[in-house]
Amino acid sequence: MSDPHYTDRKQVARANRAFYAALEDLDAGAMERIWADHDDVQCVHPGGELLVGRRKVLGSFGVIFDSTDSMRFELSDVLLQVRGPIAWVTLVERIETRFDDEVHEASATATNLFEQIEGEWRIVVHHASPLQRRFYPEGD
Amino acid sequence: MSDPHYTDRKQVARANRAFYAALEDLDAGAMERIWADHDDVQCVHPGGELLVGRRKVLGSFGVIFDSTDSMRFELSDVLLQVRGPIAWVTLVERIETRFDDEVHEASATATNLFEQIEGEWRIVVHHASPLQRRFYPEGD
Numbered sequence: 617m618s619d620p621h622y623t624d625r626k627q628v629a630r631a632n633r634a635f636y637a638a639l640e641d642l643d644a645g646a647m648e649r650i651w652a653d654h655d656d657v658q659c660v661h662p663g664g665e666l667l668v669g670r671r672k673v674l675g676s677f678g679v680i681f682d683s684t685d686s687m688r689f690e691l692s693d694v695l696l697q698v699r700g701p702i703a704w705v706t707l708v709e710r711i712e713t714r715f716d717d718e719v720h721e722a723s724a725t726a727t728n729l730f731e732q733i734e735g736e737w738r739i740v741v742h743h744a745s746p747l748q749r750r751f752y753p754e755g756d
Numbered sequence: 757m758s759d760p761h762y763t764d765r766k767q768v769a770r771a772n773r774a775f776y777a778a779l780e781d782l783d784a785g786a787m788e789r790i791w792a793d794h795d796d797v798q799c800v801h802p803g804g805e806l807l808v809g810r811r812k813v814l815g816s817f818g819v820i821f822d823s824t825d826s827m828r829f830e831l832s833d834v835l836l837q838v839r840g841p842i843a844w845v846t847l848v849e850r851i852e853t854r855f856d857d858e859v860h861e862a863s864a865t866a867t868n869l870f871e872q873i874e875g876e877w878r879i880v881v882h883h884a885s886p887l888q889r890r891f892y893p894e895g896d
Contacts, residue, residue, distance in 0.1 A: 706798050
């Protein structure tokens with residue numbers, strides 16, 4: 617373990633997985649526990665406005681959960697950075713959602729920012745955006 | 757000055773303004789100096805893919821500058837957080853671009869992440885996304 621941040625990186629990766637597990641489980645209670653318990657939290661859903669504060673952020677997941685029968689995420693290009701008590705994860709989300717027998721597939725790029733608060737890594741910013749155009753050919 | 761982060765906040769705000777000034781000035785050299793000088797830098801333009809590393813990130817601004825005669829940003833809802841050597845700014849961008857006498861207006865939400873490196877606040881993540889739908893009515 618030559619990387620001094622090995623434990624932090626593992627914990628951040630676990631917190632990041634817990635966030636997507638809460639989404640897949642449509643679990644509002646888990647989502648409440650994953651987000652930091654202060655009003656500086658911020659969230660942008662693909663194509664959505666900037667939401668600030670726990671009420672709006674957690675409420676927006678309620679809106680999503682209410683209009684979703686199931687949701688599956690395939691994550692790729694995961695990059696994780698730790699700097700002391702702050703960490704960020706960027707990744708590509710392939711999202712499959714089902715509602716009323718309709719299947720919707722989409723791709724998004726996401727930045728997730730975590731803060732270590734009382735020993736726990738909590739999410740403070742989730743910013744996801746739709747993938748609509750490319751600056752570089754795929755694979756470049 | 758009861759806020760111990762007052763100086764940091766001022767410097768981060770200045771770095772954030774410098775980023776948008778470099779965009780408005782279509783100044784590739786300024787952009788090179790504002791971004792951290794390591795390959796963990798990441799950038800998502802509105803609707804675009806996740807770009808990683810200085811070559812791709814700075815190259816993407818070159819693509820934008822080459823297809824733009826002028827660019828103006830009106831920033832609002834600016835929120836700034838500092839945690840030690842890491843800071844993030846979220847905001848709404850109203851963007852007016854001109855190219856070949858065509859004017860294009862758009863809105864985006866952005867998360868800008870800064871890292872203090874050798875005393876200078878440098879941008880390490882810029883994530884901007886198109887504003888296409890709302891979870892809450894405006895003004896709520």
